[in-house]
Amino acid sequence: MSQVSLCDVTKIYPNGTKAVSRLNLGVESREFMVLVGPSGCGKTTVLRMIAGLEDLTEGKIYIGKYLVNDTPPRARDVAMVFQNYALYPYLNVYENMGFGLKLRGYPVPEIEKRVKEAAAILEISSIMHRRPYELSGGERQRVAVGRAIVRKPLVFLFDEPLSNLDANLRTQMRTEIHRLHSRLRTTMIYVTHDQLEAMTLGDRIAIMNNGSILQTDLPMSLYKNPSNKFVAGFIGSPPMNFIEGSIVKKQEKLYFDEGSFQVKVSEASRQALVDYVNKKLTLGIRPEDIYDRLFVSDVPPENSLKAFLEVVESVGVESYLYLKTKRSSFIAKIPSSQKPGSNQDMELVFDMSKAHFFDKDTGRTIV
Ligand SMILES: Nc1ncnc2c1ncn2[C@@H]1O[C@H](COP(=O)(O)OP(=O)(O)OP(=O)(O)O)[C@@H](O)[C@H]1O
Ligand SMILES: [Mg+2]
Numbered sequence: 001m002s003q004v005s006l007c008d009v010t011k012i013y014p015n016g017t018k019a020v021s022r023l024n025l026g027v028e029s030r031e032f033m034v035l036v037g038p039s040g041c042g043k044t045t046v047l048r049m050i051a052g053l054e055d056l057t058e059g060k061i062y063i064g065k066y067l068v069n070d071t072p073p074r075a076r077d078v079a080m081v082f083q084n085y086a087l088y089p090y091l092n093v094y095e096n097m098g099f100g101l102k103l104r105g106y107p108v109p110e111i112e113k114r115v116k117e118a119a120a121i122l123e124i125s126s127i128m129h130r131r132p133y134e135l136s137g138g139e140r141q142r143v144a145v146g147r148a149i150v151r152k153p154l155v156f157l158f159d160e161p162l163s164n165l166d167a168n169l170r171t172q173m174r175t176e177i178h179r180l181h182s183r184l185r186t187t188m189i190y191v192t193h194d195q196l197e198a199m200t201l202g203d204r205i206a207i208m209n210n211g212s213i214l215q216t217d218l219p220m221s222l223y224k225n226p227s228n229k230f231v232a233g234f235i236g237s238p239p240m241n242f243i244e245g246s247i248v249k250k251q252e253k254l255y256f257d258e259g260s261f262q263v264k265v266s267e268a269s270r271q272a273l274v275d276y277v278n279k280k281l282t283l284g285i286r287p288e289d290i291y292d293r294l295f296v297s298d299v300p301p302e303n304s305l306k307a308f309l310e311v312v313e314s315v316g317v318e319s320y321l322y323l324k325t326k327r328s329s330f331i332a333k334i335p336s337s338q339k340p341g342s343n344q345d346m347e348l349v350f351d352m353s354k355a356h357f358f359d360k361d362t363g364r365t366i367v
Contacts, residue, residue, distance in 0.1 A: 002026035003187045004050060004155055009059035011045050019045040021211040027189055032181050035191045036198040037208030043191040047157045051080045064154060079148035080157040085140050087132040094128040097146045118149040138169045158190040174200060195235050207231050229363035232284050232356060238320060241330035243283045247276040256283050260326040261305035266352045272367035273357060281366065284356035290332035292340055293347035304349045312342045
């Protein structure tokens with residue numbers, strides 16, 4: 001059985017907002033599970049229900065083998081790190097970290113031992129006497145994590161713990177959280193709206209939208225095999241391009257017809273698309289699967305197309321090309337060394353073996 005299980009969990013707030021809708025999630029022991037989704041999709045609500053800070057409207061939550069629906073927060077073996085850290089302003093770092101243990105009646109020597117251990121892990125031993133206002137954002141974040149670690153809980157819950165930090169510190173703390181998980185091997189459920197954070201931290205990732213989980217999978221499986229258009233567009237940066245068109249059949253071969261260009265459907269995708277001949281659908285292709293024709297040899301002409309290059313954005317080793325046809329716009333990601341000139345037509349190649357197709361009405365992945 002999973003360490004944490006949510007079974008058909010629904011949350012409707014008293015004002016009528018349905019924040020979570022029949023959500024199912026199983027988090028394994030020692031797993032680092034990331035819940036990712038756009039603002040307002042219900043992530044914090046899910047964590048607060050696991051922590052016992054919100055009641056469920058329907059469904060069941062198990063922690064370990066216990067049904068905890070009616071268990072008060074303090075009796076659940078979980079520790080939560082909040083987005084705003086929620087440190088006590090009048091207590092110093094040591095007192096902040098030990099406070100939860102003190103409340104639970106731990107003996108002073110045990111509190112001291114645990115706080116010192118956690119401080120050493122987080123490298124904050126030298127600032128134990130300071131109050132929160134005397135700390136940087138990164139240090140506060142560490143204290144908030146320290147306060148959770150000393151509890152030695154069965155499960156850690158993190159609610160966007162890095163969102164108040166600047167970009168450099170975020171990257172650094174991300175690595176530290178990774179290290180922390182390798183060291184403690186405790187089950188962690190980590191909430192973020194940042195897909196990069198999700199991809200780099202998660203053993204598995206659950207993608208949420210509108211109160212539901214759309215797909216739970218290994219990071220690379222989400223990237224390679226998204227089950228629908230929302231997941232496809234959420235993972236990856238710049239995001240996957242979506243191009244509207246239809247499937248046409250010519251001499252037994254299938255083509256995706258955008259209106260101003262056609263590209264041939266790969267053999268592997270052919271069977272799944274037979275039912276879509278002359279029907280509208282959406283092609284999904286990632287920026288990294290589009291190439292400048294000049295740098296690809298042996299391309300069958302049916303995989304190439306012309307588009308107008310409006311803008312070239314260089315971001316170091318890679319450049320993003322903003323391209324346009326009469327009907328659609330899309331982005332290609334190419335090595336910066338290739339330097340195509342902007343404001344002109346260019347010939348491109350779609351790697352159709354990497355293309356995805358989505359049902360126009362449901363957003364479901366066809367292939
Ligand atoms: N106490 C509350 N009462 C009523 N509605 C609420 C309450 N808390 C949250 N909501 C609503 O529930 C929905 C989900 O909110 P939640 O805070 O779980 O989203 P989130 O995914 O954590 O968003 P963010 O990324 O912005 O933190 C939102 O529509 C929000 O407005
Ligand atoms: Mg939130």
